[in-house]
Amino acid sequence: MxxxxxxxxxxxxxxxxxxxxxxxxxxxxxxxxxxxxSPWRMTGAPFQPPGAQPGHWLGTDTLGRDIAxxxxxxxxxxxxxxxxxxxxxxxxxxxAGAVAGYFGGLxxxxxxxxxxxxxxxxxxxxxxxxxxxxxxxxxxxxxxIAIVSWPPVARLVRGEFLTLxxxxxxxxxxVIGQSDTRIILTQILPNSLSPVIVTASLMVATAILLESxxxxxxxxxxxxxxxxxxxxxxxxxxxxxWWMSFFPGFAIFITVLAINLVGEGLNDALNPRLARQGRx
Amino acid sequence: xxDRDARLLxxxxxxxxxxxxxxxxxxxxxxSFDLSHGEILCVVGExxxxxxxxxxxxxxxxxxxxxxxxxxxxxxxxxxxxxxxxRLRRIRGERISMIFQEPMTALNPLMRxxxxxxxxxxxxxxxxxxxxxxxxxELLEAVQLPDPPAMMTAYPFQLSGGQRQRVMIAxxxxxxxxxxxxxEPTTALDVTTQAxxxxxxxxxxxxxxxxxxxxxxxxxxxxxxADRVAVMQHGRTVEIGAAQEVLNHPKADYTQRLIAAVxxxxxxxxxxxxxxxxxxxxxALEKIYRSSRGFFRGKREVVAAKDVSFVIRAGETLGLVGExxxxxxxxxxxxVRLVDSDSGELLFSGQDIxxxxxxxxxxxxxxxxxxxxxxxxxxxxxxxxxxxxAEGPRAQGVPRREAMDRAFELLELVGLGRSAGERYPxxxSGGQRQRIGIARALALRPKLLVADEPVSALDVSVQAQVLDLLxxxxxxxxxxxxFITHDLRVAAQVCDSIAVMRLGEIVEYGPTxxxxxxxxxxxxxxxxxxxxxxxxxxxxxAA
Numbered sequence: 001m002x003x004x005x006x007x008x009x010x011x012x013x014x015x016x017x018x019x020x021x022x023x024x025x026x027x028x029x030x031x032x033x034x035x036x037x038s039p040w041r042m043t044g045a046p047f048q049p050p051g052a053q054p055g056h057w058l059g060t061d062t063l064g065r066d067i068a069x070x071x072x073x074x075x076x077x078x079x080x081x082x083x084x085x086x087x088x089x090x091x092x093x094x095x096a097g098a099v100a101g102y103f104g105g106l107x108x109x110x111x112x113x114x115x116x117x118x119x120x121x122x123x124x125x126x127x128x129x130x131x132x133x134x135x136x137x138x139x140x141x142x143x144x145i146a147i148v149s150w151p152p153v154a155r156l157v158r159g160e161f162l163t164l165x166x167x168x169x170x171x172x173x174x175v176i177g178q179s180d181t182r183i184i185l186t187q188i189l190p191n192s193l194s195p196v197i198v199t200a201s202l203m204v205a206t207a208i209l210l211e212s213x214x215x216x217x218x219x220x221x222x223x224x225x226x227x228x229x230x231x232x233x234x235x236x237x238x239x240x241x242w243w244m245s246f247f248p249g250f251a252i253f254i255t256v257l258a259i260n261l262v263g264e265g266l267n268d269a270l271n272p273r274l275a276r277q278g279r280x
Numbered sequence: 281x282x283d284r285d286a287r288l289l290x291x292x293x294x295x296x297x298x299x300x301x302x303x304x305x306x307x308x309x310x311x312s313f314d315l316s317h318g319e320i321l322c323v324v325g326e327x328x329x330x331x332x333x334x335x336x337x338x339x340x341x342x343x344x345x346x347x348x349x350x351x352x353x354x355x356x357x358x359x360x361x362x363x364x365x366x367r368l369r370r371i372r373g374e375r376i377s378m379i380f381q382e383p384m385t386a387l388n389p390l391m392r393x394x395x396x397x398x399x400x401x402x403x404x405x406x407x408x409x410x411x412x413x414x415x416x417x418e419l420l421e422a423v424q425l426p427d428p429p430a431m432m433t434a435y436p437f438q439l440s441g442g443q444r445q446r447v448m449i450a451x452x453x454x455x456x457x458x459x460x461x462x463x464e465p466t467t468a469l470d471v472t473t474q475a476x477x478x479x480x481x482x483x484x485x486x487x488x489x490x491x492x493x494x495x496x497x498x499x500x501x502x503x504x505x506a507d508r509v510a511v512m513q514h515g516r517t518v519e520i521g522a523a524q525e526v527l528n529h530p531k532a533d534y535t536q537r538l539i540a541a542v543x544x545x546x547x548x549x550x551x552x553x554x555x556x557x558x559x560x561x562x563x564a565l566e567k568i569y570r571s572s573r574g575f576f577r578g579k580r581e582v583v584a585a586k587d588v589s590f591v592i593r594a595g596e597t598l599g600l601v602g603e604x605x606x607x608x609x610x611x612x613x614x615x616v617r618l619v620d621s622d623s624g625e626l627l628f629s630g631q632d633i634x635x636x637x638x639x640x641x642x643x644x645x646x647x648x649x650x651x652x653x654x655x656x657x658x659x660x661x662x663x664x665x666x667x668x669x670a671e672g673p674r675a676q677g678v679p680r681r682e683a684m685d686r687a688f689e690l691l692e693l694v695g696l697g698r699s700a701g702e703r704y705p706x707x708x709s710g711g712q713r714q715r716i717g718i719a720r721a722l723a724l725r726p727k728l729l730v731a732d733e734p735v736s737a738l739d740v741s742v743q744a745q746v747l748d749l750l751x752x753x754x755x756x757x758x759x760x761x762x763f764i765t766h767d768l769r770v771a772a773q774v775c776d777s778i779a780v781m782r783l784g785e786i787v788e789y790g791p792t793x794x795x796x797x798x799x800x801x802x803x804x805x806x807x808x809x810x811x812x813x814x815x816x817x818x819x820x821x822a823a
């Protein structure tokens with residue numbers, strides 16, 4: 001574990017990303033204490049630029065809602081959607097990939113053709129259609145994002161299983177009579193998790209972007225403030241009031257960047273042999 | 281001893297530092313030796329002894345993390361350690377050239393063989409295309425490749441391992457170098473091919489009066505070709521001397537131990553196994569691998585086992601011997617039912633296990649177990665050793681406590697001690713891991729053990745220990761063994777009877793002593809003739 005952290009800490013960008021990410025998570029966790037009032041509530045005059053009014057240091061939007069409160073509460077949605085949808089996608093992907101890679105043959109062909117079916121449809125379009133069909137809510141957004149993002153995980157896990165199942169320790173497990181389920185769970189899966197963890201960390205970033213896109217188009221959850229929604233609502237006044245779309249946009253940018261940096265750091269720490277040489 | 285003028289290369293007090301995190305401070309430390317015109321110097325040592333680093337230092341090919349800290353490598357009157365990269369490039373290939381262990385990866389797969397040799401001639405200033413062509417042809421002839429004009433236009437994948445190694449040698453000789461450095465050039469080759477390549481290197485060396493620095497771990501090879509020998513251990517030279525002297529009257533402790541660990545070619549006393557009941561029998565076993573070669577060509581068929589029949593009696597060790605591609609591993613895998621055979625019977629105590637499926641296999645799994653070849657790949661890196669060993673009994677329904685107790689007992693039995701159980705596989709050396717693999721196989725109290733090249737990945741001294749352990753265990757537990765190996769020395773030491781396989785068929789089958797003393801089949805004779813250093817009987821007999 002100590003070794004893991006020293007390798008992670010060698011990548012300065014990853015440490016920066018981790019600090020930012022911890023900050024965003026803290027903001028989401030303490031949003032109700034920092035901004036006890038609902039972010040939907042009109043608390044000041046509309047169209048106030050940052051710093052013009054005390055208490056609204058990031059300004060107010062077209063209806064007089066506090067931007068800072070929106071960003072803090074929006075962080076909740078982003079983190080929630082990012083984590084939960086990624087967890088669901090990784091779950092589906094690992095099961096599909098493990099079954100395909102371990103059993104091979106017809107099962108492999110069937111599962112992989114099914115996976116390709118999802119990969120050939122543009123993911124944003126599919127996600128929007130799914131949300132529209134399921135009625136916009138936080139649950140339907142999570143389901144839609146999970147459904148469009150599991151195929152790469154399935155492919156990755158399948159590849160890992162294909163190489164690992166021919167390794168001698170897996171053959172040894174077959175010779176001593178372990179059941180297929182046990183071999184998958186105790187022998188192969190623990191050895192294939194490193195790349196999955198790295199991919200998952202990057203998928204969180206994609207999920208946050210996707211959620212913002214859905215909310216921007218007005219398909220977000222009507223009860224929860226979201227960064228995407230804030231940009232969508234401010235786009236008509238972008239020339240008069242830059243701050244309304246700039247701050248939520250910057251929040252998305254810095255969060256996604258941070259997660260990507262952390263993902264890269266995880267990659268270096270978990271696959272030390274594959275880590276790029278020149279970065280010492 | 282060496283004539284001053286005949287001296288080609290002189291390594292003086294060479295020390296190469298390892299990075300700070302490594303297990304010892306220096307890859308090689310204060311080594312000194314000379315290489316003369318027309319001699320073959322064998323540098324022998326086990327893995328990690330620094331023999332390859334020495335070769336890399338001479339070629340100026342040390343990895344960036346290794347830095348020479350003191351000493352000189354004098355070639356003529358130039359110190360190779362101080363030369364500029366451009367001067368080194370001139371010397372490499374032209375004056376000193378090298379052949380590598382892996383003929384499969386040392387050639388560019390996308391370039392015709394002739395062009396690869398020609399490219400080297402061009403780089404070193406041979407301008408005319410026609411002259412290059414002629415030279416390439418001449419070289420391919422010199423290394424005794426069949427049909428040299430056709431070879432020139434062949435791609436590496438169309439060549440066998442031995443042929444590729446010949447191409448590498450042709451390339452190394454292209455510019456008539458004064459020194460040839462060979463880093464384990466025959467380790468990846470089959471024994472008959474190895475014999476041919478060794479003969480070739482020796483003949484070419486004599487013809488051109490080159491100095492050859494031959495790096496190897498195999499004392500058989502040393503006995504075959506060396507004029508002088510340098511024995512290395514932990515980055516130091518422990519003994520340097522004339523080959524006959526070192527091989528037959530080793531002075532250093534370490535050399536004596538290494539040579540003692542080389543299995544002799546004297547088979548064990550034949551035991552009266554014919555009286556005991558057969559425990560396992562294979563009858564007319566067949567297995568053919570079929571793979572498609574794309575849309576327009578038919579399927580490729582590889583016969584891995586054809587009409588393979590043998591009997592293993594209680595307490596007997598049967599050796600399955602053959603070169604790569606002979607099907608010996610496939611037969612072993614069929615016996616433990618990792619691979620399904622196409623037809624034939626596999627009788628364990630009279631019951632046919634060839635067609636058992638699913639849960640019906642479980643009782644058979646208890647009786648027939650396997651020890652794998654690669655100690656680094658055969659243990660799950662994320663599980664503790666005791667758990668790995670206990671997995672077998674657990675899968676057979678033994679309660680956890682009992683299985684774990686048995687695992688710790690087994691660790692003692694294989695000589696690792698109980699404390700080993702709480703550690704992870706990466707904390708152990710290759711030989712120790714192989715002991716863990718053996719303990720895992722024994723955890724189910726099997727009657728038949730299939731050992732697939734269990735010592736071929738190990739250094740010779742470790743190999744001897746593991747073979748001793750296997751021998752002790754089979755006597756103690758009355759195990760029968762199917763011992764798969766390519767190494768006839770190992771087979772002679774451990775097997776009661778031997779089946780020689782070639783292209784999926786058993787060509788000769790009989791008691792070990794008889795097969796070695798009076799081989800019937802031409803292929804067996806060829807194999808026995810090819811054993812490196814077969815004339816050398818070790819210091820005991822020579823004294």
